[in-house]
Amino acid sequence: MSMTPDLPCSGSCAGGGVAPPPPGADADLPAGVSRREFVEASAKMLAAVALVSGCDTNVEEFLQKNFRELTPEELRQVVARLEKKYSEAAGKPVTVTTTPPLPNTLFGYGLDLSRCVGCRRCAYACARENNTSRSPQIQWIRVLELDKEKGVDLTHANAYYNPETVPQEDKFYMPVACHQCAKPPCVKVCPVKATWQEPDGIVVIDYNWCIGCRCCMAACPYGARRFNWGEPDLPAAEVNPHTHYLGNRPRMKGVVEKCTFCIQRVREGRYPACVEICPVGARKFGNLLDPESEIRVIMRQKRVFVLKEEIGTEPKFFYFYAT
Amino acid sequence: MSEPTTAPTPENNEHMLPEATTLAVLLILFFAIGILALASIMMGRPEAEGAAADAAVAHGPAEFESILGEDFTLGLDTASKERGHFAVPPPPFSKGIYPCSECHGDLEPDDTRRKLEDEHQEIKLEHGGEERWCLDCHDFKNRDKLRLANGTLIPFEESYRLCGQCHGDKYRDWRAGVHGKRTGYWNGAKRYLLCAHCHSPHSPKFKPLHPLPPPIKPQYIRK
Amino acid sequence: MSFLRFLYTCVRLMLRGGWAYWCWVLLLLALVAWGADAYLTQFKDGLILSNMRDEVSWGFYVGNFTFLVGVAAAAVLLVIPAYVYEWKPIKEVAILGELLAISAIVMCLLFVIVDMGRPDRFWHVIPFLGVLNFPRSLLAWDCLVLNAYLGLNVFIVVYLLYCTYVGKHYNKALAGPLILFSVPLAISIHTVTAFLYNGMPSRPFWNASILAPRFLCSAFCSGPAIMIIVFQILQRTTRLKIQNEAIWKVAELMAYAMFLNLFLLGAEVFKEYYSATQHLVHFQYLFSGFHGANSLVVYSWAAIACSVISFVLFLVPATRRNFVTLNLGCLLIYTGVYIEKGIGLVVPGFTPSILGEIYEYVPTLNEVRIGGAVFSIGFLVFTFLCKIAVPMMTGEFRTAGLAEPGSESAGDAHAGTPVVVT
Numbered sequence: 001m002s003m004t005p006d007l008p009c010s011g012s013c014a015g016g017g018v019a020p021p022p023p024g025a026d027a028d029l030p031a032g033v034s035r036r037e038f039v040e041a042s043a044k045m046l047a048a049v050a051l052v053s054g055c056d057t058n059v060e061e062f063l064q065k066n067f068r069e070l071t072p073e074e075l076r077q078v079v080a081r082l083e084k085k086y087s088e089a090a091g092k093p094v095t096v097t098t099t100p101p102l103p104n105t106l107f108g109y110g111l112d113l114s115r116c117v118g119c120r121r122c123a124y125a126c127a128r129e130n131n132t133s134r135s136p137q138i139q140w141i142r143v144l145e146l147d148k149e150k151g152v153d154l155t156h157a158n159a160y161y162n163p164e165t166v167p168q169e170d171k172f173y174m175p176v177a178c179h180q181c182a183k184p185p186c187v188k189v190c191p192v193k194a195t196w197q198e199p200d201g202i203v204v205i206d207y208n209w210c211i212g213c214r215c216c217m218a219a220c221p222y223g224a225r226r227f228n229w230g231e232p233d234l235p236a237a238e239v240n241p242h243t244h245y246l247g248n249r250p251r252m253k254g255v256v257e258k259c260t261f262c263i264q265r266v267r268e269g270r271y272p273a274c275v276e277i278c279p280v281g282a283r284k285f286g287n288l289l290d291p292e293s294e295i296r297v298i299m300r301q302k303r304v305f306v307l308k309e310e311i312g313t314e315p316k317f318f319y320f321y322a323t
Numbered sequence: 324m325s326e327p328t329t330a331p332t333p334e335n336n337e338h339m340l341p342e343a344t345t346l347a348v349l350l351i352l353f354f355a356i357g358i359l360a361l362a363s364i365m366m367g368r369p370e371a372e373g374a375a376a377d378a379a380v381a382h383g384p385a386e387f388e389s390i391l392g393e394d395f396t397l398g399l400d401t402a403s404k405e406r407g408h409f410a411v412p413p414p415p416f417s418k419g420i421y422p423c424s425e426c427h428g429d430l431e432p433d434d435t436r437r438k439l440e441d442e443h444q445e446i447k448l449e450h451g452g453e454e455r456w457c458l459d460c461h462d463f464k465n466r467d468k469l470r471l472a473n474g475t476l477i478p479f480e481e482s483y484r485l486c487g488q489c490h491g492d493k494y495r496d497w498r499a500g501v502h503g504k505r506t507g508y509w510n511g512a513k514r515y516l517l518c519a520h521c522h523s524p525h526s527p528k529f530k531p532l533h534p535l536p537p538p539i540k541p542q543y544i545r546k
Numbered sequence: 547m548s549f550l551r552f553l554y555t556c557v558r559l560m561l562r563g564g565w566a567y568w569c570w571v572l573l574l575l576a577l578v579a580w581g582a583d584a585y586l587t588q589f590k591d592g593l594i595l596s597n598m599r600d601e602v603s604w605g606f607y608v609g610n611f612t613f614l615v616g617v618a619a620a621a622v623l624l625v626i627p628a629y630v631y632e633w634k635p636i637k638e639v640a641i642l643g644e645l646l647a648i649s650a651i652v653m654c655l656l657f658v659i660v661d662m663g664r665p666d667r668f669w670h671v672i673p674f675l676g677v678l679n680f681p682r683s684l685l686a687w688d689c690l691v692l693n694a695y696l697g698l699n700v701f702i703v704v705y706l707l708y709c710t711y712v713g714k715h716y717n718k719a720l721a722g723p724l725i726l727f728s729v730p731l732a733i734s735i736h737t738v739t740a741f742l743y744n745g746m747p748s749r750p751f752w753n754a755s756i757l758a759p760r761f762l763c764s765a766f767c768s769g770p771a772i773m774i775i776v777f778q779i780l781q782r783t784t785r786l787k788i789q790n791e792a793i794w795k796v797a798e799l800m801a802y803a804m805f806l807n808l809f810l811l812g813a814e815v816f817k818e819y820y821s822a823t824q825h826l827v828h829f830q831y832l833f834s835g836f837h838g839a840n841s842l843v844v845y846s847w848a849a850i851a852c853s854v855i856s857f858v859l860f861l862v863p864a865t866r867r868n869f870v871t872l873n874l875g876c877l878l879i880y881t882g883v884y885i886e887k888g889i890g891l892v893v894p895g896f897t898p899s900i901l902g903e904i905y906e907y908v909p910t911l912n913e914v915r916i917g918g919a920v921f922s923i924g925f926l927v928f929t930f931l932c933k934i935a936v937p938m939m940t941g942e943f944r945t946a947g948l949a950e951p952g953s954e955s956a957g958d959a960h961a962g963t964p965v966v967v968t
Contacts, residue, residue, distance in 0.1 A: 062666065066677045102510075120535040121389060128384035136544045136594060137381035142901055155827055157902035160378040160540060165531035176901060185748060191685035192670040193677045209677075211670050212593075212663015215685050217603040221748035223900035227603060227663065230546055230594035238385050253592040254663030269508040277390070280521070280529065281504030293509070294500035302501070311747045322502060343782050345870045346775070353877045364841065364908045541599035541905045546591055 066193060067206040067245070078208075079245065086250055090239040098245045099267040101200035107261050107316065108201075108295040109272075110284035110304075111175060114321045118143050118166040118173030122274035122283065126177075129262060129273035130248040131240050133232030140226060140259040141274060143175045152307070152319075177274075178203065178224040178259035179307065179315030186216035186225065195256075200267070201288075201316055202260050204246035210255040217256060221311050225258045261285070288316065298322075381539040390535075410514050414479040421479070423466035432463055449526040460485055460524070486518045493518075552711050556934045559943060563933065566783075571929065574922040581919020584912045585660060593663055595912045601899040606909035607661035609888035610917055611654050613768070614924075615739045616761060616887060618650035618695065620769020622732035623799060629725050635792035641706060641939065642780070643773060644699045645931040647732070650769075651696040653924035658689075660916050684742040691735045698728050703935070710938045736761050743895065750825035751895040754817075760810045761887070766803035767853075768883035770796045771876040776928075778869070784936045794867055797875070801860035804879065808853055811886075831904075832894040839904045842893060845885050852882030 064070075064078060079096050086094035123141040132138040144157035148170050157174070167173065184203050187195050194209040195216055217225045231253040243249040244264035251257050262272035266285070275283040286293030295318070298304065302320040384390040414421075426442070436456055439446070448455060462470040469477050469485050477484055487494030496502035500513070503521065507513040521529060563571075588595045598605045624643035627633040659665050670676035671689050680686045702724055709716040740758035747753050774796060777788045818829045830836045832846045859865045859875035866872060898904045909917070937943040 066670075069677065117529070117532055118534060119532040120537070123538070124382075124384040124387060124390045124535050128390055134383040135381055136546075137383075137539045139538050142538065144901060153824075154900065154902045155824060155898060159901060159903060160537040162377065162534065162537050164533065166534045167531065185746065188682050189684065189746070191679050191683040191689065193679045194670075209667070209670060210664065211667045213658075213661070213685060214603045214663070215683070215742075217600065218895075219746045219748055221900060223600070226600055228592070229544065229596075229599065230592045235385070238383070256663075266509065269510045271506060271509050276506045278504060279532065281502065281516070284501065284505075286500075286509050290510075294505070297499045298501055301496075301499075308748075322496060343778075346778055346873050349870075349873050349877055350775070353881070357881075360845075361909075361914055364845075365911060365914070541601050541903075544594070544599060546594045 061208065064208050066209045068193075068196070082245070082249065086239070086243070089250070090236045090241065092236075092239070092241055094239065094241040094243060094249075096243050096245050096249050097264060099264075101198050101202075102267060102269075104287075104289050106201045106288040107180065107266060108286060108288040108293075108299075109180070109261065109317045110286075110295050110298045111317070111319050112282040112284070112322045113172060113174060113319050114323045115280045115282035116143075116173045116175060117280055117282075118145060118161070118171070119279060121277045121279060122175060125273045125277035126259070126262075128238070129240055129265075130260075131234055131243065131250050132226075132257070133228060133230075133234060133251070134238070135233040136228075136230050138226045138228070138232070138257070140224070140257075141175050141177045142223070143173055145171050146174055148172055152305075174319070175274075176222055176224065176307070177317070178261075179222050179313070179317035180259075180261060182314035182316060183312060185219040185221065185311075185313060189215040189219040191215065198246070202246075202263055202266075203258075204260055204263065205256060205258065206246070207249070207251050207255045207257065212254040212256065214256065221308050221313060222315075225256050227256050228253045378537040378540045379543045380536075381544075382536045387535060410512070411480060411517050412514065412520070414482065414517055415520050416479075421467070423461075427466040434458060434463055446525050449528070450524065480517075482524070483518055486524075490518075548712055549708065552708050555711065555943065559934045559937055560930050567929075567933075571926065574926045574929070577922035578919045578926070581915045581917070581922065584915035585919065588660070588912060588916065589665065593661075595910060597907055597910045597913070599905060599907075601903050601905040602893060602896040602907040604661070604892050604896070605907050606889065606913045606917055607657050609892040610920070611657040611661070612739055612743075612761075612891060613884055613887045614650045614654045614657065615692070615736055616765030616883070617769045617772060618647045618654065619732045619736040619762070619765045620773075621647035621699070622729045623766050623770050623796070623803075624773065625725060625729055625732075627795070627799075629722070630729075633795070635789045636795060639773075639777065639788050639792055641703060641935060642776065642932070643769075644703050644728075645928060645935060646769070646773060646776065648696065648699050648703065648931065649924045649928035651692055651699070652927050653920050654692060655696070656920045656923060657917075660920065684738060684745055687738045688735075688742055691731065691738050695728070695731050695735050698724065698731060702728065703931070707935055707938050711943075733762065736765050743891070748900060749895045751828035752891075754814060756810050756814050760807065760814070763803050763807035763810060764883045764887055767800050767807060767856075767879045768887075770800050771879040771883075774876050775873065776932075778873070780932060780936060784932075785940045785942055786936045790867075793872070797860050797866045797872060800879065801857060801866070804853060804857040804860065807883075808857060811850075827898055828894045831897050832890060836898060837904055839897070839906050841906050841908060842890065846890050849882045849885035849890060852878040853886070856882065 060081060065074065067075075070078060075098060079098060082096045083094060086096065120143050123139045123143060126132070126141050127134075127139055130140065132140065142159050144154070144159055145161040145168075146152065146154075146157055150156055152174065161168075161171075180197075180201055180203050182197075182201070184195075184197055187197055187203060191213060192209060192211055194211065195203060195205045197203050212227070214227055217227060228251055232251055234250060239250070240248060242264060244260075244267070247260045247263035262270075262274075265272055271285055272283075275285045284294045284298060286295035288295060290296060298320050299318065302322055304318045304320040306315045306318060439457075448457075458470075460469055462468045462476055465476060467478075469479060469482055471477060471485060472488055483494060483497060487497075493502050497515070497518070500515075503518070504516045505513050518524075518527075523530075584595075596605060596607075621640075621643035624636055624640045628637035628640035659668065662668065671678060671686070673680075673690070678686045678689070680690070702721065705721060706716055737758045740761040743749070743752035744755065744757045745753075774793055777793055780786045781788055815829065818826050827836055831839060832842055834840070835843050856875040856878040859871050859878070865875070893907050897906070
């Protein structure tokens with residue numbers, strides 16, 4: 001059985017590789033001509049309001065529909081507009097892909113607590129790969145320092161440890177990011193369906209649809225979601241030009257973001273950035289539907305646990321002890 | 324409370340007037356205390372530790388060679404994306420030390436256990452204690468090869484076979500991709516690091532690292 | 547046509563007032579302007595101007611929102627006895643409760659908007675125009691029920707006043723069911739708001755099924771507390787006469803509600819402290835401080851003290867009927883519930899954070915200014931509504947020559963029905 005799909009070329013996907021909205025995504029929304037007319041009429045009114053209120057968002061962006069409601073043609077236009085905008089800001093060509101999920105794929109992540117030394121390379125590599133705001137600082141990965149004597153007790157966690165060297169004798173380290181829950185509470189509470197779970201298990205956010213109510217942040221049991229409290233600042237030189245619409249494209253102020261397992265990389269077959277940077281090989285990644293994948297071997301052979309199992313979110317992020 | 328009360332008459336109203344003053348006083352007091360309480364909350368915020376405090380500054384990935392230097396786009400040979408194929412980068416030799424035969428080719432081999440004094444003094448063998456010495460792994464005659472216990476000579480690129488003789492469980496995990504670092508494609512070709520890339524064969528304990536700085540604490544995030 | 551004239555009369559009634567009225571309006575407008583300036587800065591720079599951060603991602607705005615939903619819901623405390631039990635003294639002032647509900651909902655919606663990271667995308671929440679995650683998201687529910695409650699109350703109030711204006715009796719077959727329907731709707735707005743918190747297993751401080759009953763009980767204290775104060779102010783500034791009996795009855799009901807509120811709080815505190823699981827940390831942060839973080843402790847205890855004292859004041863008939871202690875009790879209740887449901891509910895839910903971090907949230911001046919503006923808008927709305935409603939209720943507007951021509955005779959016959967005329 002070959003588990004090797006064709007790897008889409010990263011640059012060419014912007015126009016051609018447009019993802020059709022997943023089937024059945026929004027079956028509960030009434031659709032029809034009358035609605036469309038209504039929407040358009042209201043949209044014009046709203047655009048006028050937006051112009052009067054002096055917000056700098058351009059009208060097209062203001063009127064943009066939810067990602068899953070865009071027709072392929074609309075999506076092409078949106079992507080083209082975003083690529084132009086980002087490229088101008090970065091002073092180099094930035095691609096925005098919409099690579100769809102790979103078939104027969106459900107991503108899972110493993111983190112070896114017996115190996116992690118708490119060096120925080122992952123947190124910074126993630127920031128570099130995913131175009132997170134440098135100021136105000138946003139990091140999707142938070143590495144916690146815990147006492148070996150107390151075990152996994154988050155009330156005594158320390159995220160701000162800064163000794164000369166790690167690991168410290170009596171400590172262990174537990175990086176936390178989005179757990180891509182199979183039953184994500186954040187998706188449930190979002191009032192506008194701006195965040196959802198993709199067929200490959202990644203929970204994504206449409207940054208252009210999020211209203212910034214931060215319900216998802218309150219609902220997330222892993223403290224994984226980050227909010228753009230101010231206008232994100234990302235120096236043009238540091239922009240990673242290879243982006244995905246639902247992943248690492250540059251964000252705007254007032255929206256929520258979080259780890260997507262590097263959707264722009266993993267949908268092209270590559271490992272997430274944190275896996276590749278980890279100096280101790282504590283980070284493992286693979287397809288949960290493939291019995292031979294690293295993550296499945298780990299689940300079979302090692303002692304695995306998920307954080308806050310009792311909440312019933314069924315994370316696809318597994319902590320394990322290789323030794 | 325159902326006993327009948329007298330309906331308010333003008334007299335009653337006159338009688339109630341001083342209470343209007345008390346209501347006014349109460350309201351003024353209420354708002355004054357409220358404003359004071361709010362002000363005291365806002366002032367009393369324990370944040371004036373200054374920039375010298377821990378985690379008061381945000382650091383970006385561009386500041387660190389280890390992050391910026393890392394090339395996430397690996398030049399993997401994508402022609403062999405087949406599962407089971409794994410490339411290893413060149414073994415981590417000290418600079419200019421390989422091939423060993425350049426020096427050893429002309430030297431008379433000496434298999435007596437001894438402390439090295441002319442060359443390789445920097446090697447402190449901290450691997451398995453007293454029982455271990457050079458020729459347990461390095462071949463007596465061909466120094467460009469490693470030697471398995473059964474006498475098979477292997478190149479340095481396959482050193483994992485040598486390590487796996489004792490560390491069978493790690494070797495198994497390593498082959499499955501569970502132990503050690505893996506880069507490349509989760510569904511295709513991978514690059515495996517050799518054991519020696521992370522563990523010096525002579526002193527295999529993983530060396531402590533200097534951690535990158537902590538994230539900025541929320542109280543220091545300001546516009 | 548006559549409705550247009552009605553609206554015109556409303557505006558004229560709004561613009562009639564002495565120096566005290568205009569001072570009050572100007573003060574509120576000044577506060578609105580001061581807060582609007584703060585909001586414009588926030589609109590431009592983002593919520594970074596607040597002290598909310600990822601660790602404590604809701605704060606002052608959401609706390610006020612929660613409190614005000616309670617105030618809005620509390621209008622039912624007046625409506626239930628008025629219309630269900632036909633208890634006259636309260637029925638006469640029930641419309642004031644609905645005016646308060648309208649103002650409170652306006653404030654609620656404004657607090658939601660100022661809390662949004664992208665207020666320009668507000669249309670995403672509008673049913674059919676945007677994409678509403680209904681029925682899964684409790685916030686989507688909240689949007690619907692709040693707006694339904696607002697719409698219903700506006701309709702009832704406008705309808706009743708318009709009927710009074712044109713001098714005919716309101717249609718009982720229409721108004722009656724609507725008023726009755728507003729009772730479950732009022733309960734539902736606060737229940738849904740409680741469920742918004744309640745439904746998050748990630749936040750054990752809120753994840754208690756007792757939360758919705760607690761919300762309702764405290765709402766039945768705080769809303770009427772405001773009403774009692776408002777009654778007295780109106781009684782002295784307008785010709786509206788409210789029977790003391792009505793006020794005392796409301797105060798008595800408040801005492802029962804406060805007892806239930808304290809009882810439910812006690813039940814919650816017992817469960818947390820006796821079982822003393824890991825989840826206790828949030829209560830510890832609230833009541834005794836946690837790892838040196840104790841900025842809420844004095845306020846949480848003050849809230850409990852306020853609630854207990856006011857409970858006693860309202861329970862004892864002598865202090866309930868003495869307007870000095872009654873008013874003191876009202877202000878204490880207001881303070882107690884405001885702390886308990888505002889910052890005392892939202893902040894401990896986030897502190898310590900999920901990853902064990904203690905970030906002590908307190909609002910910034912910017913947040914307080916914006917909050918002040920929202921409250922001022924609410925007070926303005928309420929002032930204007932009272933300014934319109936009270937003369938219509940007392941029939942006073944006719945003497946001022948503002949009545950519908952030709953309604954004079956018909957009006958006299960019915961004017962006394964919905965209101966008290968001394």
